[in-house]
Amino acid sequence: MHDAILVQELGKCFHHYHAERPVTIMEAVLSGWRRMKPAQRFWALREVSFRVAPGEMLGIIGHNGAGKSTLLQLLGGVGRADEGSVKVHGRIGALLELGAGFHPDLTGRENLFVTAVAAGLTRREVARRLDAIIEFAELELFIDNPVRTYSTGMQMRLAFSVAVHTSPEVLLVDEFLSVGDLSLQAKCLERIAELKTQGCAIILISHSAEQIGQLCDHALWLRRGQIVAYGEPEVVAGQYTTEMRLETQQRTPVRAPQLTRTGMELRINENRFGSMEVEITDVRLLPVSEINSGDFLGVEIEYLAPQPIDAPIFSVSISDEEGQFCFDTNTAAMERELPLVEGKGQITLNFNRLDLSSGRYFLNVGVYEQNWAYAYDYHWHVYPLLVHSSTVSEKGILCPPCR
Amino acid sequence: MQQLATGSKMSFIPNPNLKISNRPRWRLPYLYDLLRELVSREMKLLYKRSVLGVAWTLINPLLQLAVFSFVFRLVLSVDVPHYASFAFCGLLVWSWFQTSLFQATGVIIANRPLIRQPGFPTAILPVVIVMTGLIHFLLALPVLIMFLLMDGIELELVVLFLPILQVLQFAFTVGVAYLLAAINVTLRDTQHTLGVLLQLLFYLTPIFYDITNVPTGYQSLYYLNPMVHIVTAYRAVLIQGTPPNGLPLLVIGFVTAGLIWFGYRVFASASDRFVEEL
Numbered sequence: 089m090h091d092a093i094l095v096q097e098l099g100k101c102f103h104h105y106h107a108e109r110p111v112t113i114m115e116a117v118l119s120g121w122r123r124m125k126p127a128q129r130f131w132a133l134r135e136v137s138f139r140v141a142p143g144e145m146l147g148i149i150g151h152n153g154a155g156k157s158t159l160l161q162l163l164g165g166v167g168r169a170d171e172g173s174v175k176v177h178g179r180i181g182a183l184l185e186l187g188a189g190f191h192p193d194l195t196g197r198e199n200l201f202v203t204a205v206a207a208g209l210t211r212r213e214v215a216r217r218l219d220a221i222i223e224f225a226e227l228e229l230f231i232d233n234p235v236r237t238y239s240t241g242m243q244m245r246l247a248f249s250v251a252v253h254t255s256p257e258v259l260l261v262d263e264f265l266s267v268g269d270l271s272l273q274a275k276c277l278e279r280i281a282e283l284k285t286q287g288c289a290i291i292l293i294s295h296s297a298e299q300i301g302q303l304c305d306h307a308l309w310l311r312r313g314q315i316v317a318y319g320e321p322e323v324v325a326g327q328y329t330t331e332m333r334l335e336t337q338q339r340t341p342v343r344a345p346q347l348t349r350t351g352m353e354l355r356i357n358e359n360r361f362g363s364m365e366v367e368i369t370d371v372r373l374l375p376v377s378e379i380n381s382g383d384f385l386g387v388e389i390e391y392l393a394p395q396p397i398d399a400p401i402f403s404v405s406i407s408d409e410e411g412q413f414c415f416d417t418n419t420a421a422m423e424r425e426l427p428l429v430e431g432k433g434q435i436t437l438n439f440n441r442l443d444l445s446s447g448r449y450f451l452n453v454g455v456y457e458q459n460w461a462y463a464y465d466y467h468w469h470v471y472p473l474l475v476h477s478s479t480v481s482e483k484g485i486l487c488p489p490c491r
Numbered sequence: 492m493q494q495l496a497t498g499s500k501m502s503f504i505p506n507p508n509l510k511i512s513n514r515p516r517w518r519l520p521y522l523y524d525l526l527r528e529l530v531s532r533e534m535k536l537l538y539k540r541s542v543l544g545v546a547w548t549l550i551n552p553l554l555q556l557a558v559f560s561f562v563f564r565l566v567l568s569v570d571v572p573h574y575a576s577f578a579f580c581g582l583l584v585w586s587w588f589q590t591s592l593f594q595a596t597g598v599i600i601a602n603r604p605l606i607r608q609p610g611f612p613t614a615i616l617p618v619v620i621v622m623t624g625l626i627h628f629l630l631a632l633p634v635l636i637m638f639l640l641m642d643g644i645e646l647e648l649v650v651l652f653l654p655i656l657q658v659l660q661f662a663f664t665v666g667v668a669y670l671l672a673a674i675n676v677t678l679r680d681t682q683h684t685l686g687v688l689l690q691l692l693f694y695l696t697p698i699f700y701d702i703t704n705v706p707t708g709y710q711s712l713y714y715l716n717p718m719v720h721i722v723t724a725y726r727a728v729l730i731q732g733t734p735p736n737g738l739p740l741l742v743i744g745f746v747t748a749g750l751i752w753f754g755y756r757v758f759a760s761a762s763d764r765f766v767e768e769l
Contacts, residue, residue, distance in 0.1 A: 112680035164609030168763035180609040189604035193539050194532065205528040206605055210521050260609065 092289030099171030147304035178257025595668035647732035669754030
């Protein structure tokens, strides 16, 4: 069996035009057709090679501007490669910009026909699948209403339903699972899995390492148009996450040492990292920072977000003096998503009892971008925590109640 | 795990062995369905956007005709027999040409989501516009025939040339539309500029006057405009009941064939850029 997708040494070159490039005929004539030539070129993709067998799912991960969408376009035959080749066998379905092609004044049914025919079906094929498409989209009652009366969710359901009913042999999925409600996401994922078992090759774009690790058979990590890693999804996702930490260091602005309200010194790139889009202004340990093993401990984090920040993740960890982690949690893991933060705020984590063995520890706090892309602010080994215990020696970490 | 991280080469020479096998397959029944669906979308939108719907396609030339009849028969008195039929025929032909070109120029920008659809044959979009125009033309045809009958003109057998003229005009318009649509992606004011130029060209094409009124010294210049021959041919077939002058139409046919080939090439090579520039 041959590959559903075979990409060899693919390269795509984009042109940067002069900033004052004429965009109207008048300007072009006035400037004497100068500056019409590209001023610079850069490679959006270079030497990208991979293959996807039928029934396989390849995840593509990378930051914004890494070339993910360009790659997807080339796979879809939109645009022309400057180097190398793309071979795709079979009908291509695409989940890109769901619903963007709908016309608000036309009914759901009319849009359905246009979209499905534009996606490669003949009218007769659409007519045969019409009921299935409407049923999957759960729009039986609204299909003859104009699309402008639809909610975003309804539009997405219709667009998705059309796309998966074109019996694609290759499916291109742009990061869409991050929008839409959870039940829709689950339904879509289920349908994608179904297509996969029927032998459809799938390309999934994401910047969530977790999603790639869970769903895909292989993963490919792109950075500035080049492959950084290609292979097992867990390994690639892990590498990507590690890289993210370095990214945080690079984004950390230069700033003089600062004191928190409770008098702790924060020194950039020594014990503090992050882009400072959200700042952790103070951390207090309650009742005190010196406790007996098994006591209650509260961690109060005060933050300041000058600009509104969407769904940041707060994390708290405890490490010993050598940097060994004893405890680590975050708001995403605890399923306590914060919708949006702006201005000053406070967030508290309470340990009903902290059963650490006696010793000197540090409390580390951080706040991250919603997809863990980088840290806004991370304080490492700033807040000391002293634990006393009379029952166990200092060799261990745990000090659970024991008889 | 495979590590494919590589350094960047500095050559910008396109690979001559470039092969892309995922180009759309040109299945004729499919293209017909696609054309039909997209044309019917245009028609439906026209219906839904105004109460009068498709009647607008008639009202516009009829109003123009009323004004021209008033100005050129009562105010300036142009001596053209069967003036209403004469002018209406010209107006229908011209408005098909003008509307199609104007809309086709903006068609790429207006249909961005379709163009980004894998396997979508972008080259169909200007054809959709010209086809929609043809349908409006056909819908107005009964009104034109009514004018002819009222003017006491009997349709001769030469009226069978009509479809040939329409095919010729269709092809010519599509050829020009390809070029304009491609240019408009790079130079965004092409549509506005075209609007002005078409308005001027309207006056320089004998739509509401006869070419015989043009001083003979200028007539040869007029004949460089293919639309002059096309309009004249329509009138010959419909009003005078004589076969159209074959030679200029044959020349236009050959020019059109070359124009479509060239226009399509420009459009196709530009269409790879569309996605980047939009």
